[in-house]
Amino acid sequence: MKAKVHITLKPGVLDPQGKAIEGALRGLGFTNASQVRQGKVIELTVDETNAAAARTRVEDMCKRLLANPVMENYDIEILD
Amino acid sequence: MKAKVHITLKPGVLDPQGKAIEGALRGLGFTNASQVRQGKVIELTVDETNAAAARTRVEDMCKRLLANPVMENYDIEILD
Numbered sequence: 001m002k003a004k005v006h007i008t009l010k011p012g013v014l015d016p017q018g019k020a021i022e023g024a025l026r027g028l029g030f031t032n033a034s035q036v037r038q039g040k041v042i043e044l045t046v047d048e049t050n051a052a053a054a055r056t057r058v059e060d061m062c063k064r065l066l067a068n069p070v071m072e073n074y075d076i077e078i079l080d
Numbered sequence: 081m082k083a084k085v086h087i088t089l090k091p092g093v094l095d096p097q098g099k100a101i102e103g104a105l106r107g108l109g110f111t112n113a114s115q116v117r118q119g120k121v122i123e124l125t126v127d128e129t130n131a132a133a134a135r136t137r138v139e140d141m142c143k144r145l146l147a148n149p150v151m152e153n154y155d156i157e158i159l160d
Contacts, residue, residue: 006121021122021146030141032127041086041119042101047112061110066101 001046001054002079007067008039042066051078081126081134082159087147088119122146131158 009015015037022036048054058076067074089095095117102116128134138156147154 008121008123018122022124024145025141028141028144030137032137033124033141034127035123035125037123039121039123041088041121042098043088043115043117043119044102044113045115047114057110057112061105061108061113064108065104 001048001051003044003046003054003058004077004079005042005044005058005062005066006039006075006077007042007062007072008075009037010071010073013071054078081128081131083124083126083134083138084157084159085122085124085138085142085146086119086155086157087122087142087152088155089117090151090153093151134158 018037021038022033025033025036044058046054046057048057055076055078058078062074062076063069098117101118102113105113105116124138126134126137128137135156135158138158142154142156143149
């Protein structure tokens with residue numbers, strides 16, 4: 001099964017990458033862009049036939065490696 | 081309006097970050113994970129009231145700064 005994990009910084013956590021992008025956008029004349037935040041998407045294939053089992057497996061991966069639960073939220077999407 | 085831009089490497093483009101994640105997952109015992117690819121998500125607020133105008137603006141930002149159209153695909157989602 002294919003899975004997609006969206007990892008975003010928790011609200012309130014400072015996002016220097018987002019700030020840098022916002023500054024660069026303003027420099028290019030996009031002055032109406034604000035609240036820019038950058039996150040990650042990880043796409044992977046899990047060798048499971050059951051969607052619930054795949055989700056549990058991916059959740060375990062998030063907790064152990066993919067996300068930093070102190071600073072980041074993650075959202076798992078099982079595709080097919 | 082809030083917009084979300086998903087930026088992923090084009091198929092065929094080597095993804096060393098994805099490979100590193102895959103190696104680390106295997107090292108932790110997740111041997112059934114494969115085809116790991118990492119992408120970016122950029123969330124931003126655009127000061128436009130019209131969804132079509134916001135999309136055009138964000139598309140322009142993607143072409144000029146956010147994505148590298150040679151190696152990356154991008155997908156724009158206008159939220160509200």
